[in-house]
Amino acid sequence: MAIELEIRDGSPHWYLSPNIWVVMDPSDTIESMPIAGTPCYLKARVRNNGSTTVANATVKFYWANPSIGVTRSTATLIGQSFVSLAAGGEDDVLCLIPWVPVFLNEGHECVIAEAYHSSDPLPATTDFNVPTDRHVAQRNLSVLMAMNSIFHMNFEMHNGQRKEEIFTAQIEQVGSENIIKEFPFLKEQLRGKKEGILKTVEFTNTQFLEQSRKQELSEKSSKPIAIGGFEKRKLAIVGQMEGDFVFLVVLQCKDEIRTGGLGILVINKKS
Numbered sequence: 001m002a003i004e005l006e007i008r009d010g011s012p013h014w015y016l017s018p019n020i021w022v023v024m025d026p027s028d029t030i031e032s033m034p035i036a037g038t039p040c041y042l043k044a045r046v047r048n049n050g051s052t053t054v055a056n057a058t059v060k061f062y063w064a065n066p067s068i069g070v071t072r073s074t075a076t077l078i079g080q081s082f083v084s085l086a087a088g089g090e091d092d093v094l095c096l097i098p099w100v101p102v103f104l105n106e107g108h109e110c111v112i113a114e115a116y117h118s119s120d121p122l123p124a125t126t127d128f129n130v131p132t133d134r135h136v137a138q139r140n141l142s143v144l145m146a147m148n149s150i151f152h153m154n155f156e157m158h159n160g161q162r163k164e165e166i167f168t169a170q171i172e173q174v175g176s177e178n179i180i181k182e183f184p185f186l187k188e189q190l191r192g193k194k195e196g197i198l199k200t201v202e203f204t205n206t207q208f209l210e211q212s213r214k215q216e217l218s219e220k221s222s223k224p225i226a227i228g229g230f231e232k233r234k235l236a237i238v239g240q241m242e243g244d245f246v247f248l249v250v251l252q253c254k255d256e257i258r259t260g261g262l263g264i265l266v267i268n269k270k271s
Helices: 176-184 186-190
Strands: 022-023 042-049 054-064 076-085 089-093 112-116 136-139 143-145 150-158 165-173 197-203 224-226 230-240 246-254 257-268
Touching: 022 197, 042 054, 042 076, 042 112, 042 230, 042 246, 076 089, 150 165, 150 257, 165 197, 165 230, 176 186, 176 246, 197 246, 230 246, 230 257
Parallel strands: 143 257
Antiparallel strands: 022 042, 042 089, 054 076, 054 112, 112 136, 143 150, 150 230, 165 224, 165 246, 197 230, 246 257
16 A cells, blocks of 8 residues: 655656646636736646555645755745545646745746655655655746847756755757647747747856847856855856747756756747
């Protein structure tokens, strides 16, 4: 007899789970993108892979700034709900407490959900360990508008360890076909648009790309970052694209192991 709760990760990008999503009203069946300052609700699809029925399993919902390497100590708890599932059963669970994305990040946030029960507890750690722990999943997806092919986005890197660690931040362009299959609501936003290419990108602390630097961007798509124990580091990316849209991933790596990720759909808004 066993209870095995799971919220499915994204594949191949585990930090892009399709089983956590946002709705504007609890009764909505259609997914929406979060809007800064506007209350919305989170849902998660929970499955019991075990052979025993579970009664009143806990499902917790969190948000964090656009971040990689998020832990329970750096994420903010939104609320919790409960679900009962037969063996092999699954259900969509609504967080009854509304979530209001903050203006500071223009609505770009990371959301996390975890499901557990006293007979199927969480690991004893502050880390979420998303790719190795079936209880928890993360959706770290932002939609960003580029102005005349230039884009900028702030994010954070977190160190959940006690001592200082050296991480590598990396930026890659990935094909959008599988992303769109996992997130059908993006089809409407991309209707009639042609996928482009990332021309240049770099890590920066500058919010705006000056006209004189538009042709000087180097391809600094990888950068070592030292982060103190239990600390976080604010970073930003600035880049230039060609075409109607590109899909990027920002990765946090430690000793060539990917410890976090952020997916960014950049849509070119031409003047």
